[in-house]
Structure formats: structure tokens, C-alpha cells
Amino acid sequence: MTRQRTGGRRRPMAIATGIAAAAILAAGCGSSGGSSSGGGGGATSNAATQNGGGAVAGATVPTAGLPVLQKIGKGEGQLNLIAWGGYTDPKWVKPFEQQTGCQVNAKIANSSDEMVALMKNGGGGQFDMVSSSGDADLRILYAGDARPVNVNLIPAWKDFFPAFQSPAFNTINGVHYGVSLQWGPNVLMYTAKDFKTAPTSWGVIYDPKYKGQVTVPDNPIQIADAALYLKTHQPSLGITDPYELTQPQFQAAVKLLADQKPLIEKYWTSISQEVFDFKNGNATVGAAWPVMVSELKAAKFGIGATIPSEGATGWADTWMLAAKAPHPNCAYKWMQYISTPKVQALQAVTYGETPDNKLACAEMDKLQAGSCKLYHADAPQSYFDAIALWKTPLATCDNGQNNCVPYAQWISAWDTQVK
Amino acid sequence: MARASAVLWRRPWARATLLLTPPLAWFVLFYLAALVVLLITAFWQINPFTTNIERIWSLNNFHTIFSSPAYRGIIGRTVGMAAAVTVTDTVVAFPFAYFMARVASPRSRTALFVAILLPLWASYLAKVYSWLLIFTKGGVLDSVVNVHLIYTNWAVFIVFCYLWLPFMIIPVYAALERIPASLIEASQDLGGRTWRTARLVLLPLALPGIVAGSIFTFSLTLGDYITPLLVGGTSAIFIGNIIYSNVGIANNVPFAAAMAMVPMVIMAAYLLGARALGAFEAI
Numbered sequence: 001m002t003r004q005r006t007g008g009r010r011r012p013m014a015i016a017t018g019i020a021a022a023a024i025l026a027a028g029c030g031s032s033g034g035s036s037s038g039g040g041g042g043a044t045s046n047a048a049t050q051n052g053g054g055a056v057a058g059a060t061v062p063t064a065g066l067p068v069l070q071k072i073g074k075g076e077g078q079l080n081l082i083a084w085g086g087y088t089d090p091k092w093v094k095p096f097e098q099q100t101g102c103q104v105n106a107k108i109a110n111s112s113d114e115m116v117a118l119m120k121n122g123g124g125g126q127f128d129m130v131s132s133s134g135d136a137d138l139r140i141l142y143a144g145d146a147r148p149v150n151v152n153l154i155p156a157w158k159d160f161f162p163a164f165q166s167p168a169f170n171t172i173n174g175v176h177y178g179v180s181l182q183w184g185p186n187v188l189m190y191t192a193k194d195f196k197t198a199p200t201s202w203g204v205i206y207d208p209k210y211k212g213q214v215t216v217p218d219n220p221i222q223i224a225d226a227a228l229y230l231k232t233h234q235p236s237l238g239i240t241d242p243y244e245l246t247q248p249q250f251q252a253a254v255k256l257l258a259d260q261k262p263l264i265e266k267y268w269t270s271i272s273q274e275v276f277d278f279k280n281g282n283a284t285v286g287a288a289w290p291v292m293v294s295e296l297k298a299a300k301f302g303i304g305a306t307i308p309s310e311g312a313t314g315w316a317d318t319w320m321l322a323a324k325a326p327h328p329n330c331a332y333k334w335m336q337y338i339s340t341p342k343v344q345a346l347q348a349v350t351y352g353e354t355p356d357n358k359l360a361c362a363e364m365d366k367l368q369a370g371s372c373k374l375y376h377a378d379a380p381q382s383y384f385d386a387i388a389l390w391k392t393p394l395a396t397c398d399n400g401q402n403n404c405v406p407y408a409q410w411i412s413a414w415d416t417q418v419k
Numbered sequence: 420m421a422r423a424s425a426v427l428w429r430r431p432w433a434r435a436t437l438l439l440t441p442p443l444a445w446f447v448l449f450y451l452a453a454l455v456v457l458l459i460t461a462f463w464q465i466n467p468f469t470t471n472i473e474r475i476w477s478l479n480n481f482h483t484i485f486s487s488p489a490y491r492g493i494i495g496r497t498v499g500m501a502a503a504v505t506v507t508d509t510v511v512a513f514p515f516a517y518f519m520a521r522v523a524s525p526r527s528r529t530a531l532f533v534a535i536l537l538p539l540w541a542s543y544l545a546k547v548y549s550w551l552l553i554f555t556k557g558g559v560l561d562s563v564v565n566v567h568l569i570y571t572n573w574a575v576f577i578v579f580c581y582l583w584l585p586f587m588i589i590p591v592y593a594a595l596e597r598i599p600a601s602l603i604e605a606s607q608d609l610g611g612r613t614w615r616t617a618r619l620v621l622l623p624l625a626l627p628g629i630v631a632g633s634i635f636t637f638s639l640t641l642g643d644y645i646t647p648l649l650v651g652g653t654s655a656i657f658i659g660n661i662i663y664s665n666v667g668i669a670n671n672v673p674f675a676a677a678m679a680m681v682p683m684v685i686m687a688a689y690l691l692g693a694r695a696l697g698a699f700e701a702i
Contacts (some may be wrong), residue, residue: 111668113669113670114667114668116670117470117670120670139468139469139470142469143469264652264653265570265652265653266570266652266653267653269648276555280557281556282555282556282569394468406467407467408468411669415489415661419653
């Protein structure tokens with residue numbers, strides 16, 4: 001192998017390498033790798049006992065002192081939302097765009113973790129709002145990625161059910177960081193072809209009889225569903241709250257999911273993917289959101305959904321305002337619009353969830369007879385009690401003890417022990 | 420002006436530096452520096468609650484990766500898949516490239532080129548979704564042979580082989596085309612039959628092309644996460660999937676950066692090995 005050895009060829013290379021090395025060192029040392037930890041140091045405190053976990057004492061929300069809007073000004077013409085699939089249906093987005101002139105650009109997120117990640121750095125100055133669920137809210141708040149909201153500017157807020165006006169997952173020390181939206185369950189979905197009657201227990205998704213036909217979401221919070229099942233079927237474990245698990249309880253739930261893995265045809269990652277699997281017969285039973293049921297029913301596919309006897313996990317969503325929202329006026333207009341009874345009813349019936357506005361019930365029955373009762377918009381307490389709403393698992397349990405498993409461990413257990 | 424050109428004439432290194440600096444600066448700034456900033460985070464940690472990055476230097480992330488049997492298994496599975504795809508694509512591409520280079524008439528050669536390059540014009544996702552429709556229950560494959568490949572690693576393997584095949588065919592074609600026909604004739608004159616000629620004359624001369632193609636197939640498979648996500652099942656977790664879920668979902672960028680270093684080191688070792696085998700002699 002011949003190689004040129006003239007000095008004229010080696011010198012510029014040496015100089016170029018020197019420049020490159022210097023630049024790299026400069027870039028590496030001067031990099032801003034993100035702000036250091038804000039506020040919550042992994043929860044060293046007593047959390048309030050409510051759905052959502054409540055304020056983490058000893059930690060402050062970095063943006064609590066920011067001023068709120070006093071009057072809604074002229075719309076900025078654009079609105080960038082991070083939303084669950086099905087939350088920005090043209091049915092209610094188009095009238096909003098025509099009324100306010102704010103063009104809605106929606107980024108669909110498939111999990112709470114994704115929403116927390118997208119809201120980093122206040123959404124990077126790019127997103128205005130996020131429809132986050134209870135298990136994402138605290139993480140977003142304590143990272144300083146949301147800003148306070150003036151609920152006096154949202155007239156429909158007065159008509160909300162009291163439990164959703166200032167819930168612990170979006171209101172800390174009386175400061176609101178968004179407006180509650182709707183809430184719903186994670187249902188057991190099954191094909192009508194294979195299940196003549198609705199299953200009465202979540203046990204069907206842990207039953208080897210359905211090997212290769214089961215699907216559950218690809219989400220660490222699924223461990224809570226396993227814990228909820230064990231709450232009824234292994235009472236000796238003493239599980240009371242599926243999001244607050246001691247190590248033995250946690251390991252039992254993880255083991256149940258690891259044993260379930262051979263039955264799973266695929267951990268679904270998006271709404272369209274689960275709908276595809278059920279339509280093609282790749283899956284016959286599994287955990288789903290009501291919107292999948294709505295979509296399959298609309299496609300005239302024989303599908304059913306139920307909340308089995310053990311109850312179900314669920315989620316309560318909030319439209320949270322980003323700390324660096326570029327279009328705050330449009331954001332407030334959206335919060336006003338989405339809270340009104342007619343729009344709440346339309347979203348509830350289309351998606352299959354329960355509205356937070358008391359007055360939506362009547363509107364829902366106008367759209368679809370019997371839907372108010374079907375989606376529990378009359379909010380009977382018994383239904384509320386049967387659903388364990390998503391909340392961020394913290395190291396401090398609600399009883400004041402410090403031995404609960406925090407969410408970071410849920411993620412690593414999901415990645416290494418279950419999947 | 421004349422003095423400037425005289426200076427440059429007398430000092431060749433100044434000419435080269437001036438010429439090199441703009442593209443090098445672009446490369447260093449937008450590629451290398453960005454890469455370094457990302458990889459430095461591999462030595463940092465995140466706050467487990469808020470997931471903000473904390474600049475606490477440690478080797479924890481690497482320790483987690485290499486002490487966990489789950490992650491070691493994922494790395495092994497990824498390397499195994501990359502090797503399988505590379506070998507399969509080489510075996511498939513070689514006869515195809517040979518036919519194109521030495522047997523086909525110019526017209527059919529053009530047609531074959533179009534046939535190979537056309538899929539590259541289609542979007543990646545469109546191709547993978549097509550395979551999804553082929554593999555699914557009730558899909559094309561199922562209606563012909565009653566086999567369900569969807570959500571298995573076989574499906575991932577087949578789709579990878581399909582996606583990277585053009586990248587293997589073209590370099591092998593280029594290498595085979597350069598071989599003078601006289602060499603093959605000389606080998607046959609000396610008594611070498613087909614297999615012997617192929618093994619002792621063609622293969623060594625085509626090796627640079629094969630290695631060039633294998634760099635594509637190996638590195639592209641090493642980092643891919645979309646195909647396993649779409650057509651793979653519960654065991655289709657590869658290095659790319661871990662990085663993806665840690666950046667976009669768990670927001671643990673330091674861990675993802677540590678994981679990202681693994682395929683980089685593997686590729687560096689691969690390239691050094693290829694160089695030692697003499698694959699870069701012709702360059």
C-alpha cells in the first residue's frame with residue numbers, strides 16, 4: 001500500500017485536525033445540557049391524598065409566581081396543541097377555527113411519558129397547550145413547564161363538577177395550571193365474534209387460553225392495571241392504591257405482567273395500530289381506550305367493551321398551559337371553547353369519555369339518546385370509585401411512608417423485566 | 420491580488436487550509452460538535468421526578484447497560500440481526516450484481532437498475548406498511564400460505580433484508596464491473612473451473628464492494644427502530660428502540676446517549692476489522 005509522504009500533504013491535515021479538536025472541546029465544555037433539577041427531588045415529602053397525588057411538600061412549582069392573563073386579547077392566528085389522538089377532531093376544531101381565527105396545529109402523543117418529554121423546556125417555546133393526564137401533570141408542573149391559568153376568564157369552569165374544578169393534579173396551593181377537560185376508563189375491549197358475552201373479569205387477558213391474541217398498551221403505567229387485578233385476586237398483598245406499591249406489591253405486579261408476555265401479540269403503541277390489529281384478527285381481546293371502541297364501531301366491526309368486576313384504571317385530562325406558550329390568547333379561547341357544554345358533549349360522545357361540565361349531560365342526550373348515562377356523565381359516585389385515575393407514582397405513599405416505588409423504577413422494570 | 424496568489428503558490432498548505440476550512444467548519448459544527456454534545460450527556464444523570472438533566476459526572480449509565488442481562492441481550496440480538504441481514508443480503512445481491520455487471524445486455528441492465536432503485540424513491544414508511552399488510556392475519560401471505568409472520572422477528576428480518584438490498588447490490592455491481600474480462604479468461608485458461616474462478620479471482624476482487632455494501636446493511640440495521648416498532652412483536656426490542664423510548668418517552672437523554680455509543684463502538688470495531696482484512700486497499 002503506497003502512501004504519499006510529502007510534507008505539503010500532511011500539514012494542512014494537521015492544522016485542520018487541530019481546528020476541529022479545539023472546536024469540539026469548546027462545544028463540549030460550553031454546552032448547555034439543560035437546566036439542573038428544578039424543585040422536586042424525587043419526592044421527599046407527604047403527598048396530599050387525592051387523585052393525582054397533590055402537592056409535593058418541600059418542592060415548589062418553579063412557575064407558581066408567574067403573572068396570569070387578566071384579559072384575553074386578539075387571537076394570534078395559530079394554536080399549537082399536544083393532544084391525545086381523537087381530541088382534535090375536526091367536528092369541534094373546525095367551528096373553533098372559524099369562530100376565533102386560531103388555526104389549530106395538533107401533535108398527537110401516544111403516552112403520558114411522551115407528553116412530558118414534548119413539554120420539556122416549556123414545550124420549547126413551540127407548543128401552547130397539552131392535554132395531559134393525571135400521571136403526567138405533576139411531572140410537568142414541577143419541571144416548570146406549565147404556567148398559571150386565570151380560571152376567571154373561563155366562564156364554563158363554574159359549571160364543572162366540584163371534584164374537577166381544582167383537582168390536586170392541576171391545582172397546587174390554589175394556583176390553577178390548566179383547566180380540567182374530560183375523564184374516562186381504560187376498558188377491556190373484545191371482539192364480538194370470540195366473546196358471546198362480555199367478560200366479567202380482567203382475568204381473560206392473563207388467561208393462557210388466549211395466547212397470542214391479547215394486546216395491552218406499551219406503557220409502564222400498565223403495572224397499575226396488574227396491581228388493580230391483584231388487589232382483588234391476591235388480597236394478601238394488601239394493595240389499596242394501584243399507584244402506590246411497596247416493593248413486594250410492585251414485584252408481584254411486574255411478575256404478573258412478565259407471565260402475561262407470552263400471551264401478548266403486540267404491545268400497542270398507537271390508536272391506529274390497535275384498531276388495525278383488531279380489524280385484521282391479530283388480536284381478539286385487550287386493554288383499550290374508548291376511542292378505539294368508537295372507531296371500530298364506526299367501521300361496523302363487531303366489538304364490545306366493558307369495565308370488569310375488578311374496576312379499571314382511568315385518566316383525567318387537563319388542558320395545561322405551557323410556560324413558554326407562544327399564543328396565549330388563542331390558548332385561552334380554546335380553553336373557553338372546549339369547556340362549554342355543547343363541545344364537552346360532542347367530544348364525550350365522539351371519543352367515549354365523561355365530560356367535566358355538569359351541563360353537558362343534557363347536550364349528550366340530544367346528540368345520542370342515552371349517552372349521558374352510557375358515559376356516566378351524570379357522574380354517580382359508584383362509577384367514580386370504580387376507576388383508579390392515573391397519577392404519578394411517587395416514593396412517598398399517601399399514608400406518609402417512604403417505601404413506595406417511584407415512577408423511574410416503573411419505567412426500568414417495564415423495559416427490562418416485562419418487555 | 421498578485422501577491423496573495425504568489426503567497427498561496429509558495430505555500431501549498433495555505434491553499435489547502437483555505438479550501439478545507441469552510442466545509443470542515445460546517446462538518447465540525449453541525450455534525451461533530453452536535454454529536455459530542457449529545458454523547459457528553461451520556462456521563463450525566465437525570466432527576467428521576469422532573470426528568471431534567473443534572474450535570475453529575477458518573478459512569479452509571481454504562482454500568483446499567485453492561486450489568487443488566489436484559490440490555491446485554493438486546494445488544495446481542497441487534498448485532499445478531501445485523502449480521503444475519505448482512506450475510507443474507509450479500510448472498511442475494513452477489514448473483515444479481517454479477518448478472519447485471521457481466522451477463523445482461525445494456526438494455527436489460529438499465530431496466531434492472533431501475534427495478535432496484537425505484538423502491539428507494541418510495542418512502543420508508545410506505546414500504547414497511549406494505550409489508551405489514553402482507554404479513555398480517557388475513558393479509559396477502561396468509562391468503563396464499565397459512566402462515567402468520569406479523570409481529571415476529573422473522574418479519575423484521577425479511578423487511579430489513581428488503582430495505583437494504585439496493586445498498587448492497589450497487590457497490591457489489593461497481594466492484595464486479597471493474598474486473599477485466601481478461602482476468603477471468605486467464606483463470607479459465609489456467610484450468611480453473613467456475614467455482615474455483617469465482618472463489619479465487621472474483622471474490623477477492625469484489626471484496627471491497629461487498630464490504631462497502633455490508634457497512635450500509637450492518638450500520639443501518641444496528642440503529643433502526645421503526646421497522647421493529649411496526650412489524651416486530653414483543654421480542655423485537657433492538658438498540659434503536661431503547662434509544663427511542665428513552666429520548667421520546669422516558670426523557671432519559673443521558674441513558675439514551677450511553678446506549679447510542681454502543682453501536683458507534685461496534686461500527687468502529689467493524690471498520691477496523693474490515694481495514695485489517697484489506698478491504699480498503701483499493702481506495
